[in-house]
Amino acid sequence: MNISTFSEFEAAFQQALDTDPDVLVEQHIDGEIYRFTCLDGNVIAVGRRRRLHVRGDGSSTIQKLLEQKNEERRRRKVLGHSEINVTPALEASLRLDGFDLHSIPAKEKVVFLSPVSHVSAGGEAIDATDEVSQVVKRMVEEAVQSIPGLGMCGVDVIIDDDGQPHILEINNDPNITTHMEPWEGKAIPVAKMIAKAMFPE
Numbered sequence: 001m002n003i004s005t006f007s008e009f010e011a012a013f014q015q016a017l018d019t020d021p022d023v024l025v026e027q028h029i030d031g032e033i034y035r036f037t038c039l040d041g042n043v044i045a046v047g048r049r050r051r052l053h054v055r056g057d058g059s060s061t062i063q064k065l066l067e068q069k070n071e072e073r074r075r076r077k078v079l080g081h082s083e084i085n086v087t088p089a090l091e092a093s094l095r096l097d098g099f100d101l102h103s104i105p106a107k108e109k110v111v112f113l114s115p116v117s118h119v120s121a122g123g124e125a126i127d128a129t130d131e132v133s134q135v136v137k138r139m140v141e142e143a144v145q146s147i148p149g150l151g152m153c154g155v156d157v158i159i160d161d162d163g164q165p166h167i168l169e170i171n172n173d174p175n176i177t178t179h180m181e182p183w184e185g186k187a188i189p190v191a192k193m194i195a196k197a198m199f200p201e
Helices: 006-019 062-076 088-096 134-145 190-198
Strands: 031-039 042-050 053-055 110-112 124-127 152-160 165-171
Touching: 031 134, 031 190, 042 134, 042 190, 053 062, 134 152, 134 165
Parallel strands: none
Antiparallel strands: 031 042, 031 152, 042 124, 053 110, 152 165
16 A cells, blocks of 8 residues: 555554454555466466556546546446446545546546555456566466465465565465456456366366
8 A cells, every 4th residue: 555654554554453353564565466377386377457547638537537437347348347436545545646536637647546456446457468477477386386285276466666576465266257358458268277177088
């Protein structure tokens, strides 16, 4: 969340406590978030999560640009990419960057509306299977292979501004739908690959 003051930390910590009594505090790392899906220790698909944003056209308010984005989501009906609601958190994120819903961004100006990139929070799943280096994929595979009996899993990784990967978590029950129907990029038939591994011919 890129918290820089103690008062911001207190507010964020209290917000987290309101949701769950157990809170984990982690160091913030700038970079792009990727989901690596692995099967039998090998990377089979990689997705990049793009934060909720709008792109200015020089004449429309952020509210209008958000409505246009929702119209596109309703039209395309990409699995997992539901309509975006205006929330207090969204408006607070805008204020941090000096905007509000009535602001008119310059043409091609990208305005982020959330500090998180989850698809459930308005983010977009972009296929990145071919764009991530083999070095990073191998690092992820080595981490997964160090856990005995882990057949299939998802690995969340931040690749920082210097290209260095940082593993956030390894999940043994990952969501695979964003690989099979990404917002952008090629679809990876992950479910079919899992079934073939489970029931080889």
